[in-house]
Amino acid sequence: MGTFKIEGGVALKGEITPQGAKNEALQILCAVLLTPEKVTINNIPDIIDVNKLITLLKNLGVKVEKLAKGSYTFQSDEVNVGYLETEAFKKEGGSLRGSIMIVGPLLARFGRGYIPKPGGDKIGRRRLDTHFEGFINLGAKFRYNREDHFYGVEAADGLQGADMLLDEASVTGTANIVMAAVLAKGTTTIYNAACEPYLQQLSKMLNSMGARITGVGSNLLTIEGVEKLSGCTHTILPDMIEIGSWIGLAAMTRSEITIKNVSWDNLGIIPNTFRKLGITLERRGDDIYIPAHTNGYEVKTDIDGSILTIADAPWPGFTPDLLSIVLVVATQAKGDVLIHQKMFESRLFFTDKLIDMGAKIMLCDPHRAVVIGHDFKSQLKATTMSSPDIRAGISLLIAALSAKGTSTIQNIEQIDRGYEDIEARLRAIGAKISRED
Structure with missing residues (x-):
């Protein structure tokens, strides 16, 4: 099985084009x-x-x-x-x-x-x-x-x-x-x-x-x-799950990234869901521009001041494939978020790996997790981990790219199932990542 070696804590910059969906x-x-x-x-x-x-x-x-x-x-x-x-x-x-x-x-x-x-x-x-x-x-x-x-x-x-x-x-x-x-x-x-x-x-x-x-x-x-x-x-349309992944990557690594040709009209509430986490997104033609969040990003509470809840739902609700990304992004936000994964009872179990990296997460039950954001005052720590599925795998990769030190991710075939030539595309915008057998 293959592994990724990732040197985290490096700011990225450039353009990235999503693959087909x-x-x-x-x-x-x-x-x-x-x-x-x-x-x-x-x-x-x-x-x-x-x-x-x-x-x-x-x-x-x-x-x-x-x-x-x-x-x-x-x-x-x-x-x-x-x-x-x-x-x-x-x-x-x-x-x-x-x-x-x-x-x-x-x-x-x-x-x-x-x-x-x-x-x-x-x-x-x-x-x-x-x-x-x-x-x-x-x-x-x-x-x-x-x-x-x-x-x-x-x-x-x-x-x-x-x-x-x-x-x-x-x-x-x-x-x-x-x-x-x-x-x-x-x-x-x-x-x-x-x-x-x-x-x-x-x-x-x-x-x-x-x-x-x-x-x-x-x-x-x-x-x-x-x-x-x-x-x-x-x-085939550009992959909206990959687009959401790159939004999360830009926020977590505090990087200036442009995501090209995203087919905005087919993204539904995905951009606004990330905006609720405090992430700045700009529409430039059919591209998404994300500036470097050098001062972090602050979670918006509900109108009555209660904790923000992000839950999956059938379209046009928020896609369950991006909840893992949102959870990782929330670990460094200013504020707290309740993640409610309604559809799959095993999808949040990868949070133990994030806890090992220093994230503050309380897994309430198989479907709900409360994330207490660090506001970048406590950087995630590098570790060795294994990718359990496609979406958790890319989430752990994003966490590793933001963490202090060198992380190892095993079982990366899970990531390869859903993301094309990912290490080359990440290296093109400055990531320090290598693939090893």
Whole structure:
């Protein structure tokens, strides 16, 4: 396993460009299975999770051609559905959470889809019920092999449009059901649908292929099924989670950084959430400029003077993927913050590593933590730690870059799953970081 060596306490300066959105890419790549025609996708991030999915598509028989950095064509005219029942697929599909989203397209186009229990971050329970209940509503038959945790759905006579109310606004669940419904007979309505920018992008791409999806951007989607979809060209948005990560990095290291081409209109309340922590952000065209916070940053209390609470919620609420970043940033703020992670019960457990570095954090329960800010009067101390998941990993990296001394982060493959060429991009703005085996 690889490690990062980080010399902290160094002010950074320069420009950094966010990669393509990981969560959008995983959905968009699965959608290429819906048509036999060629699909061109631009701004694909070069990260482990995305590359695993591209390899999975190749093994299914999808023809993949790399045009340039981040640009590929995909043609699914000779898909080998039989590969889904091989031992190789059971091992491969089980290593990637995003692999679940191949089921909807395969079910819609070929009448069957299988998947082993998918992997991914160990951040708590991540149920699949929403996906399969949606497929069942569309007329599919569900089966589950408990011995090897293998899921299957089949619809020999095709899918039929239906009205459904999702039990939770699952992003991947909504995406999977939408991809199944676009080729179903009749009309499907999905209420309590997720409406994240990733879903909006997927819907726009499918509509450009000939799908008929209305209500895009809302929690009520209406899908009129069509007989077939054609090819298209699609460009992935910049990754808003990475953008939030760089905002946190700039604040914690008191650095002057410009984040380029952020697609401001798709950031929702992310900029204002960081402003509540006292961080100064300026919009310059489509860039975010963060000045060096040499005097620190002060948390804004609620209107009645009570402690600021930052909690995750379905879009347009604050994304849970950035709560780890907010928690780290709060450790050096002037003031206190209550972090409420509602969705995943294991995501805050990395706080023990920050406490070892000198942070003042009280973990109230698996979902809530109170952070007492240092106001930079007590610098975090360097330490050796291990990355438990993607978002905690980048949070620990940010903490290490602000800490006094040299830190070591192990298990950095977790960070590589979500962040492209991160050490080179950080070195370009002055970070002292190296990768070792």
